[in-house]
Amino acid sequence: MSGVIESILSDFGSAAGRGVVVDSPPGAGKSTLVVRAARTLAEAGERLMVVAQTNEQVDDLIDRLATAAPNLAIGRLSASTYVPAQRVVKHGTVTVSGAVSDMNASAVTIGTAAKWATVTDGSWERAIVDEAYQMRSDMLLRVAGRFSRALFVGDPGQLDPFSVVAVERWAGLSWDPMQSAVAVLLRHNPDLPVHRLPVSWRLPPSAASVVSAAFYPFTPFEAGTKPADRRLEFSARALGGDHGLDATLETARRTGWALHELPARHTVRTDREAVAAIADLVTRLLQRGPVAYSEHAPDGRPVTVDRVAVGAAHRDQVAAIRQALAGTVAADVTVDTANRLQGREYDVTVILHPLSGRRDASAFHLEAGRLCVLASRHRHACVVVARAGIAELLDTHPSAEPVHLNVPVRFPDGWEANQAMLAHLSGDH
């Protein structure tokens, strides 16, 4: 791990080349790399610009950086409506301001891409662009004038940026504004060095091999831990209640994966039975008193409400699940869409399969990144709730997206990735 980081930093620090790209699979230490790089450069006396995509990400990064380097002067560039988060304010070294002129004393200036796009003057020798695969290339166009060279860090397997307008006008152009920042960067600068972080510290061995094979077919990675390092136990025995739920939880505990299959049926998006099944699974899980044993906590750490998350594809599904959980022991469990769960980590996740109960498989629901995000948030186990019949649905809906000239083929193909995941989930463990 440190070897890879050293070579990335030496590439980025060298005078040659204008940029370095780092591909990082889920939980491979991307944030560690960003903090380390920012610290190293700032301590060498360089003023550094850091671009993240959301306010949440900026705040997380500031918290980690200020903790790692307590003497570093950090500037937080923000919009006027931003209310500073507690984890930012508690560090005395952070200046929060909407004007870049207030940041002259800051060694590191961090802001969202949208905020950086409003900055019209000043330039930085080096920049770090975090979550660069989530950034749309038109946003990079707006901020790239501020820096001379940059380190682009991100996860190529996650959700591509999207637009609310559907226009094919730019398909095939190397600067297509709908593409991700890294895709456009690499098409114009094919010589830039691309590094890969080879080890996932988050995903357990049971998940790393599956996620790697399904979503990163040509850039495989491994788990940083051994099967014996991670273990999930229930402290309460299963007494009474629904045997189906306990069987699913037991499979998840034992193998790291479980498919909770409901009878085949076409449903509306907010499938009432699926929502109820998720609510029952999550509450049952918490009632069973799960304890996670890992390299961080060899003696076990209780899996509490904040270590469990529920993921779904659509906002209305999220709202329905939240409503079903309200008033239960699981009321404070994080429930969110794949987009919002990107970059987060939990011990156990319960996800509603994007294709569950659907009559058709649209490009949105087939997108590999969506399933990849949902299936790679957990340190111990992931329970997938789905209606039966997804395999047949996939077979009747091969991906039929129009093919455009000059558009590089995207890997993995969503249809194939979905098949691979499903084959693993429904196979014998």
Add this chain to the structure above:
Amino acid sequence: MSILTALARAEAVESGRAQPLTTVRHTHVAERPLVLVPLSLAGEAAAPLAAIVGTDPGEPRLLVVANPRDRTQRFDFVAELARVVLSYVDGCARSVDTGAGGTKLRYAEAPQVIVPNRGGVEFVRLLGRSTRFRRPFGPYPVHRTVPILGQWLTFLRERADHPGSSMLLAMTSVLSEHWATGQSGLEDANLAALLGWIDPPGDLDGAGAAALAEDPLRSPPAGPSTDPTFDNEILAPALAAVARSIDDFARERALAALTAAVADQMRPTWDLTWQAVRLLRTRPAGASVETRWAMDRDVFTMYHMALAEGTALPQPRRDSAVAAAGRLDRLEREQARYDAQRALDDPLVMAEFRLSGEAFTGTVVAASPNRVDTSGKKAALRPHITVQTDDPVRLEPGAHLVSPARLAQQATVVSVSSVDVVLELSKGMGRSTKQPAPGSVPEVGDRVTYGPVTDAYQPPGRFPSRDDTPWTHGGPPPVIEYHASDNDAVEDWS
């Protein structure tokens, strides 16, 4: 597909009639639209075979190419089409909108070209692409109106990308935005079947009328692609007869036969398109339709004047990196505004937001219109109202809302309980800091709706100039000294 659309489709199946998705019409329908039904010859990207065009349903103008593969004949056809389209476009620029305030000149009308389906829009793009770079001089000269038609067709096609613009409409898209049928989206792309569901003839139901529409003899395809059986059995012999004709008399007879055959293919679509225009006219227009049409007229005015003065911007084959990003930014802002305006104009569109808990309708049960907030530097009028609602509200305190009845006013959610929502109002209450202007604050007993959308102006994004294109996007595009040559016509794939 949202739940409301799914419900409307299910109801359409049950009742046998298409169900309205909106309470008002969100698309402008001009007083004098130009309907254009194009047909192309199979096997070539944009080889026009025929077109039926005009502004009067009773007076269609039929244009046919005797040999669509012959370039000279093709551009003679385009010149004929140009005469119709350009005189229509110039006709729209004859009178000036006197009601418009300010110093800006705006024409009272703008062209509205209606094609039957999305394929027609694509055909307009291809025809514009193949004609706007032609020249009336040099090798292979064309009539001087041909490149001008190309510029207008390209202009119209580009406007069609702008959400809310009504200058180039695909009739099937407009109808499917307003009605839900009991058939699939793919089947809705067939104008005859779609209209069968919305306005079935005689005592047929929607499914029956749509089934009849599948017969290519009764309802030929709405173009630009033709029915393959027609191609093989009627069109090919007719074209061959024209090519074989030995004298003028034989040629004239063969041409008449070809024209009649092609007219039979297009006439039903022509009539259907006008039927759809009449149907749309029967629905009342949404409150902001006129605003969007005024925007169309502004853009038309600017382009018409620039073209007349010779200052019109070129229409390049592809956008530069900066132009592409700027255009996408504009389209996204227009899309957000269009979505917001539709929800504010139409309770049925707002109902989608109410279903998802982002908006609600209810009755005001308490109001303190004179409440003053003194916590800031200056005392400010901040009335509170309590709205009782049965909607499944999923809002967090602090969320900003707007009421369709009071667009200038902002409401902030103070608290939410299972039965009511407390809102704090700001702006749009007149100048007094103590007494809101009469009617500006909802009173107890009023029925109000609050939703998350606002059609307020969004400033455009800031982009570097073309010469400052950063290295990440290939750097500034090279400046090419232009010299006309035979290579101009060479494409990437040729």
